[in-house]
Amino acid sequence: MSKIKNILQVRWMSSLLFLIALIILTGLINSDFLTYDNIVACFNASVVFTLLAVGISFVIMTGEIDVSIGSTMGLMAAISGLIAQEKGSPVKMLILAVVIGTVVGIINGLGVAYFGVPSLIFTLGTCGVIRGLVYIVSQGKTVENFAGDFTGYGTQVCFASITWYYAIVFVIAIIAHLLLTRTRRGKYFIAVGDNPGGANLVGISVFWTKMAAYVLSGVFAGISGVAFASKYGQITISAGNGYEMSAIAACVLGGISLSGGLGNIAGAAIGAIIMSSVTRMLVFIGLPSTYDDAITGIMLITIVVIDALAQRSAIENARRKRLLMRTALTKADTDAKGGAEV
Amino acid sequence: MKLVKQLFKRWEFILLILLVLEFVVFGAANPAKFLRPASILSSITNYISICIIALFVTFVMITGGIDIQASSIIGLTSIIIGVSWSDGGLNIWVSVLLAILAAALCGALSGFFIAYCGVQPMVVTLGGSFLYSGLGLLISGMSKTPAYQGISGFPSKTETGAFVGFRFLGKGMLFGFLPTQIFIYIVLIILCSVLLHMTKYGRKIFLIGVNPQAAEYSGINTRLVIMSTYILTGIGAAISGILLTSNVDSAKSDLGATFTLSIITAVVLGGTLSTGGKGSIIGTALASIIICILRYGLPLCFGVSSQNLDLPVGVILIIIVVGRALAESGKLYRFFMPKKKTS
Known part of the structure; x- marks a missing residue:
């Protein structure tokens, strides 16, 4: 009995229960939904959101916020689209994603942790700058017509109709979750978010922790940009606009507190699945997708x-x-x- | 000398200098095109929604909250006006009243959760922004007009081309040169300044921002005051929704959806602390106008493509906020005046 109580007190458990409840509710209204393929399709659709949510949850955990990830994702999506047009290799895209994500993260980290500018405002500024870079990179045009099978990667199945993308993202999310909850350095993020002064007193560098959080968030946003490009095969100049808000919403649904120091990555990943599967569930319930935002x-x-x-x-x-x-x-x-x- | 020093400590004064600087730089670069009062005024009317909502969001941010739902209320008001007027057959002014009422209700709902349930303002208004834009979409589905087309044909334009009635709000001219929108904006600036800086209500807002507990213990109904600031933002969003609908003659549910970040930029650039307790209406108004002129002047005088304005605006925002943070923490002072012993 006490074991069950303990499990229920794990914060991400309640989000998982919520997801299961949503699935069952949809199934009660339309039993066609309750097939293995449909439920797995919900998971597969959440790749981009999961990457973004996992990345930003590091930042939210330290009590800050990063609204530049949507633009970073858009920038990286445009760049990988341009590379794909010339049959460039995905490895090149991933390396670029890590480099660009790191640079964005370092700039954000410097502004927030070193100069002490409130994080919402500083990342708003970088958000604008990066959005401007998207215009420059894509020359104001929609990037499309990729050569090769870059857009085909997204649908390749790994096992049991789970795509490779989701499998990889799942592994990444689990590694990030374990890093954050099981390792010494990982717990620094939570400590800094819970009580920056106290963390400083016990010898945790608040500056470097926040810096690491922003770099991780940037890198994850960059990688999600590559995934976005490969998944949709068409990148408009406003790609990723508003994704930062959806990622934050996913974190909140996953039980992460926006004031920092509470929650974990598993919750964020589940929140991302909830966010992206609502549209699909609405179709099965029989409501038009205009209900999406309201719900x-x-x-x-x-x-x-x-x-x-x-x-x-x-x-x-x-x-x-x-x-x-x-x-x-x-x-x-x-x-x-x-x-x-x- | 002392006066000058004190002036420089006021953020509004620095903003004023920045504004003058903008006029000087842009005016020098392209005097023939830039220095036309009519175009400068119309540059402000282009972003009037952001300017107006920023005034009201200042109230929210001084209490230590944040409001990212206002931009979705713009679309909601717009579509409520459109549907109730065109499909519901109501008088246009009744639908305007209805829209303001609905927006105030939206603000009250979010404000209730924030003030009485103690949920973080950012989360509630994030949820609110999804909810209200979703509601807008639903309402637009009730109309006979397809959602992408937008409801148009609002009253009314006379045969001579003058705008009367509802459209006068967004397109009309007062005294032949002053757009009605700017006139409404000026009235709102004065109203908000009086409300924030000269009334008891305004003092309460500041006290709540500085120390909510102390405010509570000194007998202020903090919850009600906090909730009221969100209602005010809702009404502000409704006003800009009305002006926008009247200006473009089209009621759509996604009007203003991308304004959120610009609104926060204007408020913060105006000197309002995001942690609360400090800020002024004049600062917000000046900052909004600075951004408007920047967006108007850059394409005109330096050939920046108007699609690509986010980049320079972002860079300037970063420079200003970092510079301000440096100046306030004394790092800048120590950099220029090293090892000066004051004792």
Whole structure:
């Protein structure tokens, strides 16, 4: 019994339960949905979101935010599209993705951690700059008509109708999750987000931790750009606009607190699946996809409000317990004294 | 001398210098095209929604919150006006009132969750931005007009080409030279400044931003005040939605969807602290105008393609915020005046 309770207290478990509930709910309305292929298709569709959400969750964990990832993704998608037009190899794209992601991350990290500019504002600035670079790289035109089989990679199946892409992303997400929760350095991110002053006092460098978080976020955004290009085969100049908000929403759905220090990568990955499968579920429920945004919004607000209320009641319970203990103690105290006097 | 020093400590004064600098640089580069009052005014009307909403988001950010849902409320108001007027057959002014009411309700809903349930403002308004743009889409589905086309034909244009009634708000001219939009903007600036800097309500907002607990203990109903700031933003978004609809003569649910980041940029550039407790309406207004003029002047005088304005605007934003952070932490001062002992 206590084991079950422990499992339920793991934060990403509740998001997983939520996902399962969504799948079952859709299945109840339209039982055609409950086939293996349909559910796996939801997973396969979430590749880009998962990469973005895993990357940004490092930053959110340290209590900052990074709204430049959508543009970074768009930039890298445009670049890999241009490479694909000339039959360049995907390895070149991945190397470029890592390099560009690192550069963006270092700039963001410097601005936020060294100069102390509020992260939302600084990354807003870099967001604009990178969006401008997308125009320059693609010369204001949509990048399409890729040569070779670059766009074919996205649908190649690894095993049991799971695509290679999702398999790789899944492994990456698990590695990132373990790094964050099981290793010493990984726990630095959570420590810095929970209490930067305290982390500094025990000898954790807040600057380097935030820097690492931004670099990781940039690199993941870059890689997701490559995946985006290969998946959609057509990159407009506004590709990735608004993806940062969806990635943040995925993190929130996965139980990561935007004030930092709470949550983990597994939750973010599950949140990304929820975000990207809503559209598919709507089709099966029989609603037009115009309901997509409204339902995502309702889901997001419901989850965070329930979470906040649950947290508040937990805090109040703890306070009440402490108060009861204290009154019991003082009562026992006075009783003992009274007894002594008599 | 002391006065000058004090002036330089005011962020609004530096913004004013930046604005003058813009006029000097752009004016010198291309005086014939740049220095035309009509075009300068129209450069502001191009981004009037951002300017107006930024005024109201200043209130929210001074309380320590943030509002990223305002831009989705623009589309919602626009489509409510369109559908209730064209398909519902209501009087245009009734639909305008309806839209303002709906926007205030949207703001109140998010504000309620933030103030009374204690959820982080960023998350709630993120959810709100999905929800309200989704609602806009749903409402646009109720119309007979296809969503991509937009509802048009609002009243009304006389045969001489003058705009009257609803369209006068977005296209009309006052006294022959002042666009109605700018007039409304000026009125709003004055109203907001009075509300924020001269009333009890404004003092409460500042106190909540500095220290919410102290505000609560000193008898301020902090929750109600915080909620009211989000209602104000909703109304601000409604006003800009109305102006935008009237200006382009088209009601669409995705109007203004990309404004979020520009609004925050304007507020922050105006000197409002994102942690709350500091900021001014004049600063926000000046910063908005600086961005407008920048977006107008760069393509005109330096041949920057108007598609590619994000890059220079982003660079300037970064330079200004980093410079400000350096100046405030004293790093810049120490860099220029090393090892000067003051004791």
